[in-house]
Amino acid sequence: MFKEVSLPLAFYNRDTWLKVAFFAVCVFMAGFSLYFTDGLVSKLEEREKQQIELYAETIRYVMTSDENADINFFFERIKKINENNTIPVIWKDGSGHLNSINIPMPNQLSTEAKQDILKQKLTEIIAENNKPIEMDMGFQKEYIYYGNSKLLKLLRYYPLSQLLVVLIIGFLGYIFFSYSRRAEQNRVWVGLAKETAHQLGTPLSSLTAWVEILRNEPQVDPNIVIELSKDIQRLETITTRFSNIGSAPILKEENLEELINTFLQYLKNRISSKVNIDVISYLAPEQCARVNRYLFEWVIENICKNGVDAMSGSGNIQIILSEGKNNVIYIDITDTGKGISNKNMSKIFSPGFSTKKRGWGLGLTLAKRIVENYHEGKLILKSTEINKGSTFRISLPKPPITA
Numbered sequence: 001m002f003k004e005v006s007l008p009l010a011f012y013n014r015d016t017w018l019k020v021a022f023f024a025v026c027v028f029m030a031g032f033s034l035y036f037t038d039g040l041v042s043k044l045e046e047r048e049k050q051q052i053e054l055y056a057e058t059i060r061y062v063m064t065s066d067e068n069a070d071i072n073f074f075f076e077r078i079k080k081i082n083e084n085n086t087i088p089v090i091w092k093d094g095s096g097h098l099n100s101i102n103i104p105m106p107n108q109l110s111t112e113a114k115q116d117i118l119k120q121k122l123t124e125i126i127a128e129n130n131k132p133i134e135m136d137m138g139f140q141k142e143y144i145y146y147g148n149s150k151l152l153k154l155l156r157y158y159p160l161s162q163l164l165v166v167l168i169i170g171f172l173g174y175i176f177f178s179y180s181r182r183a184e185q186n187r188v189w190v191g192l193a194k195e196t197a198h199q200l201g202t203p204l205s206s207l208t209a210w211v212e213i214l215r216n217e218p219q220v221d222p223n224i225v226i227e228l229s230k231d232i233q234r235l236e237t238i239t240t241r242f243s244n245i246g247s248a249p250i251l252k253e254e255n256l257e258e259l260i261n262t263f264l265q266y267l268k269n270r271i272s273s274k275v276n277i278d279v280i281s282y283l284a285p286e287q288c289a290r291v292n293r294y295l296f297e298w299v300i301e302n303i304c305k306n307g308v309d310a311m312s313g314s315g316n317i318q319i320i321l322s323e324g325k326n327n328v329i330y331i332d333i334t335d336t337g338k339g340i341s342n343k344n345m346s347k348i349f350s351p352g353f354s355t356k357k358r359g360w361g362l363g364l365t366l367a368k369r370i371v372e373n374y375h376e377g378k379l380i381l382k383s384t385e386i387n388k389g390s391t392f393r394i395s396l397p398k399p400p401i402t403a
Ligand SMILES: Nc1ncnc2c1ncn2[C@@H]1O[C@H](COP(=O)(O)OP(=O)(O)OP(=O)(O)O)[C@@H](O)[C@H]1O
Pocket: 302, 306, 307, 310, 335, 337, 338, 339, 340, 344, 348, 349, 353, 354, 355, 356, 358, 359, 360, 361, 362, 363, 364, 365, 390
């Protein structure tokens, strides 16, 4: 039966909720701002349209009024309407001549040149999609075209700039959130590992001393001493692993094929004899990789053990070493186990996720940390197929071959 270890996952579920809540607040802020500014834009558009209509009405009145009308009064009114606004306006009279307001024009241009500039401007204004205002002069129809004021244009871009700000804040928040969570996890891992190495150290040295005493006792069966020594060696390896992960481990150039083969001799004695493990290397014989032997063995052990667990008793594990593009070495570990479901694929590297009765869900997290934090490499699930098997890929930077 599948099981998920509850406590750590509950912790990560809480994290997910926080992220979702944070994201929802960002979306709400952006949505509210868009809605609010959209309302403002519509109101301003309406006001500008009314201004231009008033302007058109005034022109029409002036142009069609009799000689007694107070023309000056109306010109003053037109000037007032245009004060403090930047709406570009082009008035096309009955003869097709273009007059303009709020369109900057160089002074020393001929009338023809000015008309050319205005024609160009007119196409730009028409593209802004404001319906031209028709002025019925009685004997002919004239048109007023108008664009959008600078304020309106700015206001249209304002929600976008706000959206950008909200996105940047959201992104920075996410980075900060992930960073502080990772920093906290790191402290827990490192602290626990150091403490474990420290706690194991004392009984281990006394055990070593006891074995030396037993070795010199003629009545003790030497096979017992040999087995005891092996177990002590195993405990020493575990202690070294923990002390390495609890500090900055020293990396050395190692021949990976040799390292893996040596380690497999040890591992094969601890797994079912019906599981066959092969190593194939396509690397140059002198190609090395910079690794910490103890930690790297731990990675291989975790991945291979998962492979064995995924098989029902028997099967094959193949470890292939090869070179990738961009100076990387690949270590592909393929098993013939039951594979990983789509649902679980994204969870297998999360601490605490396990589908096993006696699993802690730490093996892959630990392996990923070792590869990525201490070896500048990558550990991914390369492929998997239900009831066929899975391939995990470790990528390590390839150091230059030294003679
Ligand atoms: N080769 C594989 N084939 C099928 N499932 C796998 C394989 N490797 C990992 N898994 C799945 O990923 C889960 C997490 O693996 P991980 O090694 O982190 O923890 P675990 O093996 O369950 O427990 P632990 O390694 O701490 O004893 C496993 O429980 C299993 O469901």
